[in-house]
Amino acid sequence: MARRPPLLSVALPSDTGRVLSIQSHTVQGYVGNKSAVFPLQLLGFDVDPINSVQFSNHTGYPTFRGQVLNGSQLWDLIEGLEENDLLHYTHLLTGYIGSVSFLTTVLQVVDKLRSVNPDLVYVCDPVLGDEGKLYVPQDLISVYQQKVVPVATMLTPNQFEVELLTGLRITSEEDGLKACNTLHDAGPRKVVITSALIDNKLLLIGSHKKAKEQPPEQFKIEIPKIPAYFTGTGDLTTALLLGWSNKYPDNLETAAELAVSSLQALLRRTVEDYKRAGFDPSTSSLEIRLIQSQDEIRSPQITCKAVKYR
Numbered sequence: 001m002a003r004r005p006p007l008l009s010v011a012l013p014s015d016t017g018r019v020l021s022i023q024s025h026t027v028q029g030y031v032g033n034k035s036a037v038f039p040l041q042l043l044g045f046d047v048d049p050i051n052s053v054q055f056s057n058h059t060g061y062p063t064f065r066g067q068v069l070n071g072s073q074l075w076d077l078i079e080g081l082e083e084n085d086l087l088h089y090t091h092l093l094t095g096y097i098g099s100v101s102f103l104t105t106v107l108q109v110v111d112k113l114r115s116v117n118p119d120l121v122y123v124c125d126p127v128l129g130d131e132g133k134l135y136v137p138q139d140l141i142s143v144y145q146q147k148v149v150p151v152a153t154m155l156t157p158n159q160f161e162v163e164l165l166t167g168l169r170i171t172s173e174e175d176g177l178k179a180c181n182t183l184h185d186a187g188p189r190k191v192v193i194t195s196a197l198i199d200n201k202l203l204l205i206g207s208h209k210k211a212k213e214q215p216p217e218q219f220k221i222e223i224p225k226i227p228a229y230f231t232g233t234g235d236l237t238t239a240l241l242l243g244w245s246n247k248y249p250d251n252l253e254t255a256a257e258l259a260v261s262s263l264q265a266l267l268r269r270t271v272e273d274y275k276r277a278g279f280d281p282s283t284s285s286l287e288i289r290l291i292q293s294q295d296e297i298r299s300p301q302i303t304c305k306a307v308k309y310r
């Protein structure tokens with residue numbers, strides 16, 4: 001019988017890896033997988049996307065159409081990969097998930113991938129809502145708390161999501177750090193609060209618990225706030241954090257500086273381009289200039305520096 005060719009990214013492992021990315025897909029525009037796959041590819045990863053939904057455009061437009069994948073359809077794809085011995089991943093990335101049944105299947109996927117590669121890194125963006133508004137059914141929160149957070153390697157909530165997951169209010173930097181400790185105790189070694197508005201400043205707060213007996217290394221990055229609202233930036237942030245923290249596994253600060261700096265360059269370009277097109281960028285939610293910013297994604301200049309706590 002003819003020998004099947006090996007999966008080259010397993011036979012010849014790279015220092016990047018193979019990511020299974022389970023996120024939304026939009027035909028037009030950049031959110032979910034459309035916002036995460038390209039930058040990860042630019043950073044050298046093989047990325048296998050599973051589209052949890054396929055919509056014409058993101059849901060912030062007046063209308064959208066398309067299809068939603070359910071849990072058993074997700075599992076079908078996983079079984080197809082397994083039948084052909086194609087389930088070897090170094091990373092799993094998940095973002096917006098809209099139902100308990102889909103989230104429960106994602107948990108089965110985590111187990112399955114870890115049975116093939118016990119070192120699988122699971123990067124979870126626990127998308128629940130933003131600025132006090134819930135985007136998902138209420139009953140998803142307890143599934144994230146009890147089942148998902150414990151198996152995540154890196155968690156990237158925003159301020160509101162941290163509050164929902166920990167039950168703690170975040171009104172100061174100290175609150176943010178305490179909440180990171182609570183999340184570490186529940187599982188993930190790396191926690192990044194990707195955006196928090198504290199004392200009228202936009203902050204990213206990072207926390208890396210390197211060893212059980214030691215307190216986590218914690219830092220913040222102050223982000224210059226642009227007077228505009230963008231879609232897909234949260235998904236892009238998590239993808240960039242995955243990419244850079246794989247290159248700097250022991251230095252979450254550097255990873256976050258690189259992620260934030262490239263994102264800021266992209267956002268500045270986005271605003272400039274809307275202005276050039278004669279549109280006031282502060283009046284509506286904007287699509288990001290992802291493809292046009294590929295140089296800044298591949299080799300960012302660090303413009304946003306981390307400040308260590310303690």
Ligand SMILES: Nc1ncnc2c1ncn2[C@@H]1O[C@H](COP(=O)(O)OP(=O)(O)OP(=O)(O)O)[C@@H](O)[C@H]1O
Nearest residue numbers: 130157158194195223224225226228233234235237
């Ligand atoms: N108006 C803005 N000005 C400056 N930076 C911004 C702005 N909007 C988004 N960002 C950047 O995008 C990152 C992610 O923020 P965003 O609010 O889009 O997602 P999130 O709410 O933190 O995460 P998620 O939605 O994935 O849970 C921030 O860390 C920041 O770097």
Ligand SMILES: [Mg+2]
Nearest residue numbers: 130131158195
């Ligand atoms: Mg936000």
